[in-house]
Amino acid sequence: MNNIFNAELLDGALKIAFVVAAFFNLVYIFIVSRQINLMKKTLITGFSSSVSLLGLINLLLALAVFVGFLLFL
Amino acid sequence: MTDQNKHHARRNVEDYSEVMKNEKSTNNFFRTFISKPKNIHLDIQNKDEKIILVLRQHLITQLKSFLFLCMIILLIPILLNFSGFIETFPDKFIGAFYIFWIVLTFGLFTRTFLIWFFNVYIITDERIIDVDFASMIYHNISYAKIENIEDVTARTTGPLAAIFNYGTILIQTAGEKTEFEFGNVPQPAKVTKLISELLLEEEKEKIEGRVN
Numbered sequence: 001m002n003n004i005f006n007a008e009l010l011d012g013a014l015k016i017a018f019v020v021a022a023f024f025n026l027v028y029i030f031i032v033s034r035q036i037n038l039m040k041k042t043l044i045t046g047f048s049s050s051v052s053l054l055g056l057i058n059l060l061l062a063l064a065v066f067v068g069f070l071l072f073l
Numbered sequence: 074m075t076d077q078n079k080h081h082a083r084r085n086v087e088d089y090s091e092v093m094k095n096e097k098s099t100n101n102f103f104r105t106f107i108s109k110p111k112n113i114h115l116d117i118q119n120k121d122e123k124i125i126l127v128l129r130q131h132l133i134t135q136l137k138s139f140l141f142l143c144m145i146i147l148l149i150p151i152l153l154n155f156s157g158f159i160e161t162f163p164d165k166f167i168g169a170f171y172i173f174w175i176v177l178t179f180g181l182f183t184r185t186f187l188i189w190f191f192n193v194y195i196i197t198d199e200r201i202i203d204v205d206f207a208s209m210i211y212h213n214i215s216y217a218k219i220e221n222i223e224d225v226t227a228r229t230t231g232p233l234a235a236i237f238n239y240g241t242i243l244i245q246t247a248g249e250k251t252e253f254e255f256g257n258v259p260q261p262a263k264v265t266k267l268i269s270e271l272l273l274e275e276e277k278e279k280i281e282g283r284v285n
Contacts, residue, residue, distance in 0.1 A: 007163075010163075011163060014162065014163070014166050018166065018169055018170075018173065021173065022173060025173075025176065025177060025180065028180070029180055031210060032180070032183070032184060032187075035206075035210065035212070036187065038212065039187065039191040039206060039212075041116055042115065042116055042117075042191070042204060042212075042214065043113065043114075043115060043191055043193060043204060044113070044114040044115070044116065045102045045112060045113050045114075046100075046102060046112045047102055047103075047190075051187070051190075054183055054187075055183075057179075058179065058180055058183055061176045061179065061180075062176060062180070065172060065173055065176050068169075068172075069169060069173075072165075073165060073166070073169055
C-alpha cells in the first residue's frame, strides 16, 4: 500500500516537473521566435525565410513536447 | 553644382579605397568578412547609403561556446546514465527526458547560431553601425557618422588571434555613443585601413564640396 502510494506520488511529482519544464521551454522559444522576427527585420538577408522556418520548427517542437507531456505522461 | 549633382557625386568605394579595390563583392551572407554585399540590407539604411563591409565575430571565437554547449549536452545524459539515477525513473519518464533533451539541444543550437548570425558590425559609405543582439531578449543598434570618428585602434591578443588573424577594433567617436567595439572580427588591419580611407574621403568631400 505504502509502495503504491509512493510510486503514485513520484509519478505525479515527475509529471508536474516535466510539464513545468516544457512550459518554460515553450515560453522561452516563443520569445525567441518574436526576437527572430525583429532580427530579420533589422538585418535583411536572403536567409530571412529560412530563419523564420527555423524559429517555427523550434516553436512547433516545443509546443508538441508540452502538449505531449501534458496528455501522455 | 546643384544640390542634385552634389547628391550623386559620392564616389564608388573602389575609386578611393585600396582595400575595397582588391575585395570581391560576395553574396555569401554566412561569411564573417562580407565585402560589398549585394543581398544584405538594413532597416535603418538610407536610400543612397551603400553597405561596404559586414563583419561578424570570427568563427574560431565561437568554437569555445560551441564545445561548451556540446559538452553540457552530452555530459548530463551520460552522467545520469552512469550514476544509475535515471534508472530510478519509471520508463515513460526516461523516454520523455531524452525527447525533452533533444528539443532543448535544438533550441540552444538555434539560439547560439542566431546570436552569431545577427550580431553584425556594418561599415557603410556614411556610417559605422553596431547591431548588437547580445541575447535573445536584448538588442541594441548604435551608429556613428564616418565624419565623427576620431580614433581607430585594432587590438589583437592571444595566439589564436594571431594565427587566425582576428582582433578587436575600438572606434572613438564624437557622437552620442563615444566608443564602438567591433569584437573579434577577422582581418582587423584591413578594417582599420578601410575606416581611415573612408575618413579621408569624407574630408575630401567636404573640401571639394561634393557632399554637404
